[in-house]
Amino acid sequence: MNIQTLLNNRIQQAMVAAGAADDAPALVRQSAKVQFGDYQANGMMGVAKKLKTNPREFAQKVLDLLDLSDVADKVEIAGPGFINIFLKNDWMSGALASLRKSARLDIAQVEKAQTIVVDYSSPNLAKEMHVGHLRSTVIGDAVVRTLEFLGHNVVRQNHVGDWGTQFGMLLAYMERLRQENTEISMALSDLETFYRAAKTCFDDDEAFAARARELVVSLQSGDEECLALWQEFINISLEHCEATYKTLGVSLTRENVMPESAYNDDLHNVVAALKEQDLLQESNGAQCVFMEEFANKEGEITPVIVQKTGGGFLYATTDLAALRYRQDVLNFDRGLYFVDARQSLHFQQIYTLGRKAGFVKPETSLEHMPFGTVMGTDGKPFKTRSGTVAKLSDLLAEAQDRAYQLVAEKNPEMEEDELRNIGRVVGIASVKYADLSKNRTSDYVFNWDTMLSFEGNTAPYLLYAYSRVASIVRRSEIDVANLTGDISLAESQERALAVKLMQFEEAVQQVANDGMPHNLCAYLYELAGTFMTFYEACPILNAEDELKNSRLQLALNTASTLKQGLSLLGIETLERM
RNA sequence: GCGCCUGUAGCUCAGUUGGAUAGAGCAUCCGCCUUCUAAGCGGAGGGCCAGGGGUUCGAAUCCCUUCAGGCGCGCCA
Numbered sequence: 236m237n238i239q240t241l242l243n244n245r246i247q248q249a250m251v252a253a254g255a256a257d258d259a260p261a262l263v264r265q266s267a268k269v270q271f272g273d274y275q276a277n278g279m280m281g282v283a284k285k286l287k288t289n290p291r292e293f294a295q296k297v298l299d300l301l302d303l304s305d306v307a308d309k310v311e312i313a314g315p316g317f318i319n320i321f322l323k324n325d326w327m328s329g330a331l332a333s334l335r336k337s338a339r340l341d342i343a344q345v346e347k348a349q350t351i352v353v354d355y356s357s358p359n360l361a362k363e364m365h366v367g368h369l370r371s372t373v374i375g376d377a378v379v380r381t382l383e384f385l386g387h388n389v390v391r392q393n394h395v396g397d398w399g400t401q402f403g404m405l406l407a408y409m410e411r412l413r414q415e416n417t418e419i420s421m422a423l424s425d426l427e428t429f430y431r432a433a434k435t436c437f438d439d440d441e442a443f444a445a446r447a448r449e450l451v452v453s454l455q456s457g458d459e460e461c462l463a464l465w466q467e468f469i470n471i472s473l474e475h476c477e478a479t480y481k482t483l484g485v486s487l488t489r490e491n492v493m494p495e496s497a498y499n500d501d502l503h504n505v506v507a508a509l510k511e512q513d514l515l516q517e518s519n520g521a522q523c524v525f526m527e528e529f530a531n532k533e534g535e536i537t538p539v540i541v542q543k544t545g546g547g548f549l550y551a552t553t554d555l556a557a558l559r560y561r562q563d564v565l566n567f568d569r570g571l572y573f574v575d576a577r578q579s580l581h582f583q584q585i586y587t588l589g590r591k592a593g594f595v596k597p598e599t600s601l602e603h604m605p606f607g608t609v610m611g612t613d614g615k616p617f618k619t620r621s622g623t624v625a626k627l628s629d630l631l632a633e634a635q636d637r638a639y640q641l642v643a644e645k646n647p648e649m650e651e652d653e654l655r656n657i658g659r660v661v662g663i664a665s666v667k668y669a670d671l672s673k674n675r676t677s678d679y680v681f682n683w684d685t686m687l688s689f690e691g692n693t694a695p696y697l698l699y700a701y702s703r704v705a706s707i708v709r710r711s712e713i714d715v716a717n718l719t720g721d722i723s724l725a726e727s728q729e730r731a732l733a734v735k736l737m738q739f740e741e742a743v744q745q746v747a748n749d750g751m752p753h754n755l756c757a758y759l760y761e762l763a764g765t766f767m768t769f770y771e772a773c774p775i776l777n778a779e780d781e782l783k784n785s786r787l788q789l790a791l792n793t794a795s796t797l798k799q800g801l802s803l804l805g806i807e808t809l810e811r812m
Numbered sequence: 813g814c815g816c817c818u819g820u821a822g823c824u825c826a827g828u829u830g831g832a833u834a835g836a837g838c839a840u841c842c843g844c845c846u847u848c849u850a851a852g853c854g855g856a857g858g859g860c861c862a863g864g865g866g867u868u869c870g871a872a873u874c875c876c877u878u879c880a881g882g883c884g885c886g887c888c889a
Contacts, residue, residue: 239828264828267835277831280869290869314832315869359889396889495889521887531814531885543887550889577883579816607817608882645851673825677818678882685824689851691837692825699851707848745828757826760836771844771853812851 236330236341237740238274239263241306242320246276249301253293255282263320265738272309272319273734279316290316327733328722334736335792340799342740344386352390352561353379355573356480356487359396360472360494361405363426364479364627366617366681367575370606373667374675375573376485377752377804378604384803385747390565391491394557395476397469398496403451406464407443408433410450423471427626469494475628482631484663484805498556502548505556506541509592520544528587529580539584554585558601559594569600571750576605576676604750607678609670617681631663637687638662638695642812657812661687661695664806668694671804672756692760697801698809700763704794705810707775711787718791720784728769729789735765736792743803752804759800766793 246261262278279297283290294312303310309321334341355375358364364372383389408429412419422429436443453461473492480487506522509515514524522542530536541552561567572582582603589595611617619625639658646654669686672693673679689695708715724730742758745751775786798808 262831264831267832271832275831280831284869317832399889401888518886523886525886529815533814535814537815538886540887545887547887549887553889576817578889580884581889583816605817641851677825680824682824685838688838693837695851696837699849703849703852710848741828753826754828757836764836767852768854770848774848776848812849 236334236737237343237744238322238737239265239741242274242276242303245303246278246297246301246318249297250278250282252300253296254286256285266319271313271317272311272321274320274322276318276320279318283316294318322734324724324730327737328724330737331722331733331788331792332719335788335795339384340739340796342385342743348387349568350388350390350566351382351569351571352392352565352567353382353571353573354392354394355379356485357394357396357574358476360469360476361396361399361401362430363475366609366625366627366630368627369609369666370670370675371573371575372480372483372485372487373670373805374604374606374750374752376487377671378571378573378746378750379486380805381743381746381752381755381803385743390567391487392561393487393492395473395492395494397494398499400451402454402465402468403447403449404433404437405430405468406450406454406461407447408436409464409468410446411436411443419467420471423468426472426475479627479631482628482663483667484807486805493557495553498553498560501556501560502552505552505559506548509541512592514588514592515541524588526584526587526591529584537580539588551581551585554581555589555592555594558585558589562595562599567599569602571602571604573604573606573750576607579603579605602750604675606675610678610680612680612682614680631666634666635659635662637683638665641687653811657809660807660809661698661812664694664698667804667806668697668756671752672760674753675751692756694806697759697763697797698812700766701794701797701801701808702810702812703770704766704790704797707790708787708794709810711776713787715787715791718784718788720781720788722788723782723785726773728772729786732765732769732789732793735762736789736796739796739800742800746803755800755804759797762793762796762800
């Protein structure tokens with residue numbers, strides 16, 4: 236049930252009947268203030284202007300043609316021409332009863348499922364995942380879960396970096412270890428250390444560096460021994476990623492891995508296709524595409540280089556090949572790329588070129604979902620105390636440990652196993668939620684204290700709210716599955732909770748539309764807050780039977796909405812904490 | 813030099829694509845545990861929305877401009 240859409244459609248129809256253009260927007264929004272009702276339609280002023288009539292008169296005309304009596308008990312014109320809508324309690328009670336019986340909380344499946352490719356996480360396999368991969372992985376996964384919940388056909392694409400010159404160095408180091416009879420799998424248990432060791436050799440040892448360069452060539456020419464060595468490295472590195480995904484509760488699997496190297500054989504085809512269409516231009520020996528879309532005021536164009544002077548390909552080439560694969564093989568309707576904001580220009584170029592070259596259909600939507608950098612409390616990109624980039628696995632271990640300490644302090648009598656589990660859930664949830672709850676596009680400050688706080692818009696607060704509801708339900712000893720009876724919304728706190736509960740779908744659909752999970756976070760936080768207020772003001776278990784049933788249903792709806800919402804964000808809930 | 817992004821309360825952040833008196837949380841101050849988890853709830857103070865100009869019934873939001881910061885800009889990804 237999406238109230239906003241319902242009202243929007245009804246009001247728009249009335250507007251058209253009143254003489255507005257077919258596409259005149261009703262602009263229905265949740266009301267800014269309680270005295271303005273539950274929803275307000277802002278579209279009358281703009282339309283009246285176009286029709287050259289008085290906005291209030293037009294609004295009145297719309298009201299005359301509008302029948303909302305089934306859902307609202309008051310609809311009024313206010314200010315310069317707003318229409319304020321006050322929802323009817325009876326209608327909400329009925330809708331909430333239906334919502335409670337629905338496994339998916341009455342959230343509509345999309346009428347026409349789209350095939351949506353979501354490109355996210357995409358770590359470089361040469362190194363271990365670090366804090367910089369957190370945003371793409373966590374936000375991408377939340378959006379993926381949301382799109383799937385709505386019924387779309389989602390294709391996860393983990394575009395891992397498994398190719399490139401740095402692998403020569405790594406393979407050379409593997410080779411050296413093997414000659415020294417060192418166990419390679421052990422050495423690869425910490426990729427970060429391995430990478431640094433290899434880099435040191437590369438920088439300090441000329442013979443090693445030469446061998447590394449040689450290995451890049453053999454690798455690219457398909458030398459079998461070299462490929463086997465490379466494959467061994469990649470497998471271990473992928474296992475590291477999978478371990479991190481598992482602790483993080485991210486839905487990516489091996490099947491979703493579509494590495495850069497998968498496009499190797501296709502890269503020359505991409506260049507050939509561009510050449511065939513006369514898009515290519517040689518510049519200083521490199522194959523480039525100059526598109527007027529990327530010219531500055533002086534007419535200077537920033538080119539896309541698709542082939543280097545020596546014949547080598549670049550990441551632009553790979554991304555173009557991926558684009559073509561996603562259209563020709565996966566046949567996507569929409570492509571979402573959760574990639575660092577710094578690559579914004581690159582993606583604008585790739586998308587524009589991809590269309591120009593006919594690699595993607597005109598109707599296919601390509602959306603770069605940029606995100607900002609994770610900063611430390613000093614305002615600089617987040618680092619560990621020693622000044623290195625924080626490994627994601629270390630970060631997650633620390634989060635669980637910190638959460639465990641907090642929980643153990645509050646629950647000295649609780650058993651160790653449960654404490655550990657709560658610590659795990661709260662710790663991971665805190666890290667993910669801190670990331671998800673901030674506007675994707677801006678940088679954010681990584682701060683243990685605020686993310687693990689029980690106050691404010693945090694995972695612990697939401698999990699606590701959920702466990703409080705769960706506790707009520709447990710203590711009620713009522714067969715909640717068969718709980719029926721009218722839902723009373725007489726108290727203002729009951730009514731506020733009811734309205735909030737019915738707005739879940741609006742938040743969910745927004746995430747699907749714009750890939751911004753922080754809106755769902757804000758919704759869940761408001762829901763939890765509204766419930767807490769209700770909880771303080773309206774006794775549930777101590778109320779007389781009819782009222783108890785009614786309030787228990789509100790509590791149950793809150794529980795399932797919180798649980799479903801957090802699950803869309805990829806966050807587990809706890810029955811006790 | 814050119815381009816993109818950002819600038820909102822002391823701090824961390826929202827602001828539904830141009831709507832009504834700009835909102836939360838933290839911190840500060842005041843109040844609430846003999847009743848369902850006080851890891852909670854209620855209340856108060858706190859703003860030249862970086863500055864200036866414009867567009868219109870109406871601007872934090874759109875346009876121009878200045879300032880401050882971040883990031884990109886032909887052979888790394």
